[in-house]
Amino acid sequence: MNIGAVERDTGLGKDTLRVWERRYGFPLPDRDDKGERLYPADQVARLRVIRRLMDQGYRPGRLLAASEAELAELSAPPVPVNATPLVENSLLLQTLALIRQHDVPGLRQTLEQAMMRQGLQGFVLNTIAPLNHAVGEAWTRGELEIFEEHLYSEQMQSLLRRAIGNLTQATGQPRIVLTTVPEEQHILGLLMAEALFALDGASCFSLGTQTPLLDIRMAAQAQTADIVAISFSAAFPARQMAPLISQLRTLLPENIELWIGGAGANRIPAQPGVILLCGLQDALSALANWRQKRAQPADGL
Amino acid sequence: MNIGAVERDTGLGKDTLRVWERRYGFPLPDRDDKGERLYPADQVARLRVIRRLMDQGYRPGRLLAASEAELAELSAPPVPVNATPLVENSLLLQTLALIRQHDVPGLRQTLEQAMMRQGLQGFVLNTIAPLNHAVGEAWTRGELEIFEEHLYSEQMQSLLRRAIGNLTQATGQPRIVLTTVPEEQHILGLLMAEALFALDGASCFSLGTQTPLLDIRMAAQAQTADIVAISFSAAFPARQMAPLISQLRTLLPENIELWIGGAGANRIPAQPGVILLCGLQDALSALANWRQKRAQPADGL
DNA sequence: CATTATTATTGTCTTGGACAAATATTCGAT
DNA sequence: ATCGAATATTTGTCCAAGACAATAATAATG
Numbered sequence: 001m002n003i004g005a006v007e008r009d010t011g012l013g014k015d016t017l018r019v020w021e022r023r024y025g026f027p028l029p030d031r032d033d034k035g036e037r038l039y040p041a042d043q044v045a046r047l048r049v050i051r052r053l054m055d056q057g058y059r060p061g062r063l064l065a066a067s068e069a070e071l072a073e074l075s076a077p078p079v080p081v082n083a084t085p086l087v088e089n090s091l092l093l094q095t096l097a098l099i100r101q102h103d104v105p106g107l108r109q110t111l112e113q114a115m116m117r118q119g120l121q122g123f124v125l126n127t128i129a130p131l132n133h134a135v136g137e138a139w140t141r142g143e144l145e146i147f148e149e150h151l152y153s154e155q156m157q158s159l160l161r162r163a164i165g166n167l168t169q170a171t172g173q174p175r176i177v178l179t180t181v182p183e184e185q186h187i188l189g190l191l192m193a194e195a196l197f198a199l200d201g202a203s204c205f206s207l208g209t210q211t212p213l214l215d216i217r218m219a220a221q222a223q224t225a226d227i228v229a230i231s232f233s234a235a236f237p238a239r240q241m242a243p244l245i246s247q248l249r250t251l252l253p254e255n256i257e258l259w260i261g262g263a264g265a266n267r268i269p270a271q272p273g274v275i276l277l278c279g280l281q282d283a284l285s286a287l288a289n290w291r292q293k294r295a296q297p298a299d300g301l
Numbered sequence: 302m303n304i305g306a307v308e309r310d311t312g313l314g315k316d317t318l319r320v321w322e323r324r325y326g327f328p329l330p331d332r333d334d335k336g337e338r339l340y341p342a343d344q345v346a347r348l349r350v351i352r353r354l355m356d357q358g359y360r361p362g363r364l365l366a367a368s369e370a371e372l373a374e375l376s377a378p379p380v381p382v383n384a385t386p387l388v389e390n391s392l393l394l395q396t397l398a399l400i401r402q403h404d405v406p407g408l409r410q411t412l413e414q415a416m417m418r419q420g421l422q423g424f425v426l427n428t429i430a431p432l433n434h435a436v437g438e439a440w441t442r443g444e445l446e447i448f449e450e451h452l453y454s455e456q457m458q459s460l461l462r463r464a465i466g467n468l469t470q471a472t473g474q475p476r477i478v479l480t481t482v483p484e485e486q487h488i489l490g491l492l493m494a495e496a497l498f499a500l501d502g503a504s505c506f507s508l509g510t511q512t513p514l515l516d517i518r519m520a521a522q523a524q525t526a527d528i529v530a531i532s533f534s535a536a537f538p539a540r541q542m543a544p545l546i547s548q549l550r551t552l553l554p555e556n557i558e559l560w561i562g563g564a565g566a567n568r569i570p571a572q573p574g575v576i577l578l579c580g581l582q583d584a585l586s587a588l589a590n591w592r593q594k595r596a597q598p599a600d601g602l
Numbered sequence: 603c604a605t606t607a608t609t610a611t612t613g614t615c616t617t618g619g620a621c622a623a624a625t626a627t628t629c630g631a632t
Numbered sequence: 633a634t635c636g637a638a639t640a641t642t643t644g645t646c647c648a649a650g651a652c653a654a655t656a657a658t659a660a661t662g
Contacts, residue, residue, distance in 0.1 A: 008483040009513045147516035150508040182309040207451040215448035222403045
């Protein structure tokens with residue numbers, strides 16, 4: 001596996017891989033006859049573990065110096081016995097079990113029934129959010145593979161899109177353009193927000209994921225949007241978020257609000273002219289807020 | 302705009318941008334006080350034009366030496382008057398017009414009606430494929446912005462996912478795992494294939510886009526798949542495809558077939574053990590073929 | 603104990619060179 | 633003149649070692 005393939009597989013940049021080798025002595029790939037790096041499978045596997053733990057908050061220096069055993073220990077920390085808050089939620093456990101068994105039809109049916117029972121809004125607020133969190137957690141603990149996360153994500157995406165499609169297409173206020181920035185490919189947060197906003201009568205225009213910043217501006221202007229809503233997943237690199245957001249804020253006209261949501265939103269420092277939605281409840285109240293402000297324009301700001 | 306942002310926005314690698322600067326003198330970015338490259342907006346815009354034309358088949362040496370006027374000429378080649386094959390297809394023109402007007406509800410309704418009229422299979426084979434091609438063409442000519450392509454793609458994706466979801470979940474043979482490789486984010490080709498396969502009674506397990514190769518293998522084994530189907534869009538860098546495919550072929554067990562489809566599939570040299578689907582008709586006949594082969598195992602191979 | 607200053611960590615950018623795969627072109631033979 | 637093989641050019645990716653600034657962790661201070 002050459003360095004480009006490892007970058008694709010682990011999400012770690014080429015520069016990062018080379019500088020780790022220089023500084024920490026790991027990974028230490030073989031070389032082919034032209035002197036280029038060839039990473040053995042076990043080193044790639046270890047890099048994926050390290051990547052997971054970094055997303056959990058561990059620092060590289062610690063992880064790269066750690067022994068095989070230490071990594072395994074960090075991956076599966078001994079769960080404190082007193083904390084068993086999840087047992088009560090049988091749907092959650094059931095879903096995780098279905099994912100692990102790769103039972104796609106069962107997964108689909110279970111989720112569908114849950115949505116029917118709770119209604120779309122309740123499903124989004126009370127089921128999908130904790131479910132996403134649980135799946136992410138399981139992944140960071142190494143209990144789920146990436147492809148299992150993909151299976152889950154695909155089913156949930158299908159379900160949400162079908163539900164959104166079945167809604168009467170709203171034509172009300174406000175008009176919201178939804179998307180993610182380049183390199184952010186997670187769409188579930190976006191779809192959840194779209195479902196909530198659409199249920200509440202707002203006009204939603206989703207661009208899907210990874211729209212260049214210049215195109216976000218063009219789209220907002222073309223749709224005469226009141227709001228641009230951007231979603232960041234928990235996995236998005238924290239150091240890139242702040243500059244990206246302020247650049248986007250500069251690009252957008254002042255009268256268009258910029259809402260930032262998703263699991264990554266709580267790691268962002270507050271910025272003027274940017275509304276952070278830390279949680280889906282915030283999204284609903286922000287929408288109510290916006291309407292109130294429009295109803296009573298004397299309120300100021 | 303620094304070099305990382307340009308890489309995101311244009312899809313051109315950092316190394317490529319630097320080597321172009323050295324060899325061709327373009328792009329020639331400003332430098333900040335630490336000596337790092339800062340690309341002005343007009344150079345980024347020109348790079349996006351160049352990227353478009355490269356996807357059309359022009360070579361970098363030509364494009365980077367070209368003047369502003371030449372680029373404009375290549376972008377909008379004088380259409381030969383005799384060739385007007387598209388006029389007959391009013392749905393196509395109507396759809397393009399709706400995209401340009403950013404009329405999302407109209408777009409959605411038009412596509413939905415077309416699908417109802419033709420049925421899912423006819424819609425996929427006779428409408429979506431030429432529509433995708435037309436949208437891609439319009440984009441390469443600079444007539445559509447990226448965000449307009451996103452709008453179209455989102456609507457089509459919703460429509461297809463709803464249609465697939467409404468099918469009775471098939472449990473027949475063969476069992477097919479569908480996905481794309483990392484860095485390939487276009488999903489429409491995958492959904493079209495899934496629709497056709499599912500209509501024909503195959504069991505489909507879609508992983509969505511960008512699954513690491515190791516996870517593709519794990520998924521195929523977990524689902525006891527007969528076939529792994531990978532989609533490449535026209536925009537995928539040609540030089541990466543062949544090594545990626547042969548690496549995947551090595552990873553997969555021999556009894557699992559590897560099918561490669563999508564608009565980019567016709568630029569791939571034939572490889573043993575890999576079945577290239579150049580067009581959606583090929584997909585259907587490959588499926589028929591597979592079944593025939595299983596029915597008459599004496600056929601050999 | 604809270605807050606500020608210092609030190610360590612870490613990702614990304616820099617240069618200029620090298621090489622091989624892909625593509626174009628030339629040459630020779632039928 | 634046309635096809636195929638041999639040669640030349642183009643082009644993306646990789647390498648090395650160094651530098652810097654932003655972040656996080658630690659020490660020093662009120």
